[in-house]
Amino acid sequence: MVQSIFKRILQTLIVLFGVALLIFLLLRIVPGNAIVTMMGEHADADTIARMTSELGLDQPIYVQFWKYISGAVRGDFGTSYAVGKSVSSLMAAAFPHTLILALAAAVFAWILGIICGVIAAVKKNGFLDHLFMGVSLIGVSLPVFMAAMVLQYLLAYKLHWFPISGVDSWKGYVLPAIALGWNSAGSIARLTRSTLLEVLQEDYIDTARAKGLRRFGVITRHALKNAMLPVITMMAVQLSSLLSGAVICETVFSVNGLGRLAVQAISGRDIPLLEGTVLFSTALVILGNLIADCLYTVLDPRIRKGA
Amino acid sequence: MKFKNREKEISDAHEARLESELGEVETFGGSLRRMCRENRLALVSAIIIGLFILAAVFAPLLTPYTYEEQDVLSRLAAPSWKHIFGTDEAGRDVFTRMLYGSRVSLMVGLVPTAVSMLFGAALGIIAGYVGGRTDSVIMRVADVMLAFPSMLLAMVIMYTLGEGIINIFIALALVNWASVARIVRAETLKLRETEYVESARVSGVRRGRVMLRHIFPNCIPDIIVLFTLNIPSAILSESSLSFLGIGIRPPQASWGLMVNVGRQYLYTQPWLSLIPGAAIMIIVLAFNFLGDGLRDVLDPHLKNQ
Numbered sequence: 001m002v003q004s005i006f007k008r009i010l011q012t013l014i015v016l017f018g019v020a021l022l023i024f025l026l027l028r029i030v031p032g033n034a035i036v037t038m039m040g041e042h043a044d045a046d047t048i049a050r051m052t053s054e055l056g057l058d059q060p061i062y063v064q065f066w067k068y069i070s071g072a073v074r075g076d077f078g079t080s081y082a083v084g085k086s087v088s089s090l091m092a093a094a095f096p097h098t099l100i101l102a103l104a105a106a107v108f109a110w111i112l113g114i115i116c117g118v119i120a121a122v123k124k125n126g127f128l129d130h131l132f133m134g135v136s137l138i139g140v141s142l143p144v145f146m147a148a149m150v151l152q153y154l155l156a157y158k159l160h161w162f163p164i165s166g167v168d169s170w171k172g173y174v175l176p177a178i179a180l181g182w183n184s185a186g187s188i189a190r191l192t193r194s195t196l197l198e199v200l201q202e203d204y205i206d207t208a209r210a211k212g213l214r215r216f217g218v219i220t221r222h223a224l225k226n227a228m229l230p231v232i233t234m235m236a237v238q239l240s241s242l243l244s245g246a247v248i249c250e251t252v253f254s255v256n257g258l259g260r261l262a263v264q265a266i267s268g269r270d271i272p273l274l275e276g277t278v279l280f281s282t283a284l285v286i287l288g289n290l291i292a293d294c295l296y297t298v299l300d301p302r303i304r305k306g307a
Numbered sequence: 308m309k310f311k312n313r314e315k316e317i318s319d320a321h322e323a324r325l326e327s328e329l330g331e332v333e334t335f336g337g338s339l340r341r342m343c344r345e346n347r348l349a350l351v352s353a354i355i356i357g358l359f360i361l362a363a364v365f366a367p368l369l370t371p372y373t374y375e376e377q378d379v380l381s382r383l384a385a386p387s388w389k390h391i392f393g394t395d396e397a398g399r400d401v402f403t404r405m406l407y408g409s410r411v412s413l414m415v416g417l418v419p420t421a422v423s424m425l426f427g428a429a430l431g432i433i434a435g436y437v438g439g440r441t442d443s444v445i446m447r448v449a450d451v452m453l454a455f456p457s458m459l460l461a462m463v464i465m466y467t468l469g470e471g472i473i474n475i476f477i478a479l480a481l482v483n484w485a486s487v488a489r490i491v492r493a494e495t496l497k498l499r500e501t502e503y504v505e506s507a508r509v510s511g512v513r514r515g516r517v518m519l520r521h522i523f524p525n526c527i528p529d530i531i532v533l534f535t536l537n538i539p540s541a542i543l544s545e546s547s548l549s550f551l552g553i554g555i556r557p558p559q560a561s562w563g564l565m566v567n568v569g570r571q572y573l574y575t576q577p578w579l580s581l582i583p584g585a586a587i588m589i590i591v592l593a594f595n596f597l598g599d600g601l602r603d604v605l606d607p608h609l610k611n612q
Binding site: 011014015016018019022023026027137138140141142143144145146149150152153157240241243244245247248251252262263266267274277278281282285286289 | 447448450451452454455456457458459460462463464466467539543546547550551552553563566567570573574577580581584585587588591592595596
């Protein structure tokens with residue numbers, strides 16, 4: 001087990017390096033002169049030359065790459081062109097917002113998804129099953145920005161239950177978290193239902209029932225435990241879509257998180273900031289997947305025993 | 308006599324089993340007909356998609372306006388007979404822009420998805436069949452692509468390339484090929500061990516030909532299902548990019564862009580953003596239902612992947 005986890009960590013490092021390289025290639029090499037795009041077509045030659053050497057863009061590519069990668073390892077992503085502050089300080093300020101938002105969305109999605117999935121599986125082909133599965137499919141198909149805007153319109157603007165935007169209090173996180181978690185809740189519900197239905201066919205479930213356990217106990221203690229394994233994998237996969245969705249959610253609700261920072265970096269043509277936010281967010285996703293994999297190894301005795 | 312009966316019973320059972328095994332051998336058209344018969348939702352979805360395609364193709368015939376024609380005197384007008392979905396902030400007819408926007412959504416659903424299918428399937432088959440170093444190089448690159456939150460990768464590519472529909476095609480194709488490659492590779496690994504592939508190999512058929520004639524045709528059901536299921540996510544990606552202002556270049560009409568512009572008028576003219584938003588949802592839902600239906604008739608084992 002330790003060996004497989006070690007191998008997995010090594011793979012993760014390779015992927016991380018690949019991610020950093022790809023971002024570097026996309027942002028530094030392809031677009032020609034970054035300074036001209038940044039300063040506009042009308043900047044005079046002197047300014048362009050000064051900025052180029054100031055940012056180290058006149059150095060050979062491999063020197064730039066070394067600077068970029070060694071900086072990233074130390075947590076130094078350079079200075080934002082547009083704001084003038086260090087990228088890492090901007091990200092440090094933004095990260096907690098995204099973290100709270102993503103966690104709240106994930107908790108919302110897991111609780112709602114698992115409960116609805118379990119009820120749908122237990123009441124298979126019943127009214128609640130059809131209702132939940134119908135709603136979950138709408139959840140999967142609803143663009144994040146639509147969910148966000150509809151919630152904003154109904155619950156914030158019409159009913160005044162929550163603030164329209166901003167996160168001055170915990171209330172500000174409620175709507176963005178629901179909008180963001182909605183998609184994931186749908187797919188978790190569908191997956192929980194299908195895996196639970198499979199598990200409920202197993203013989204050991206009959207055994208548990210036969211020895212007199214109540215239905216509720218069988219489902220929570222015996223069936224769910226096994227049905228949760230694929231769901232855990234899916235949760236890890238969804239980390240990535242949560243961060244993708246956070247970009248939109250943060251924009252709609254004016255939450256100053258990593259996603260909004262990335263959008264601002266694009267509109268401000270701020271390459272270091274864009275590099276930093278994308279690299280950091282992707283690293284988070286990779287790390288989350290690594291943790292989920294290790295968790296999976298620990299949770300599933302079949303893998304743990306190396307079968 | 309009793310013995311005879313028993314014999315017949317056995318041969319009947321055998322025939323029935325053979326039939327159920329041969330049930331796999333169904334023509335593509337047959338599968339489609341079965342889906343339409345058994346799955347009403349998929350049928351309705353196919354009809355809805357057909358209507359959207361008709362609207363996109365015949366857009367100029369369905370409306371007296373063009374998508375950038377401005378009626379300055381009636382800006383932000385509520386829905387009326389003259390403008391059934393009202394007008395936007397520049398006095399353009401929203402219904403017309405919806406029609407032209409469906410062109411963007413459908414093209415973005417089809418073109419980059421088809422391209423990523425082609426490349427993803429080719430790379431997946433090569434990786435799975437050739438194996439060795441080729442396999443690990445292709446799959447490591449795919450791992451890197453899959454590690455990104457897709458939205459962020461698409462944003463970086465759009466930043467580099469600039470706005471516009473062709474660039475959206477490129478960005479989404481680049482983002483999506485990796486997951487296709489991974490699934491097709493898994494299928495290829497399975498097919499590589501089958502007897503007919505082995506016998507083709509043993510009888511000296513060249514590698515390229517084995518991949519093209521023996522492996523690829525057997526991946527087609529997977530590819531069709533993946534294709535239909537990837538269309539809605541491509542449509543959602545485009546609308547999200549356009550919503551953030553890094554997708555379609557205005558004044559071209561895209562539903563995501565319309566939602567973004569309409570967002571400023573959410574409280575006074577909610578239809579400006581809600582109508583295109585609902586359209587995105589309907590078309591994505593329809594493609595999802597159709598994809599599910601196709602998967603059930605073509606490729607039931609994909610269900611849990």
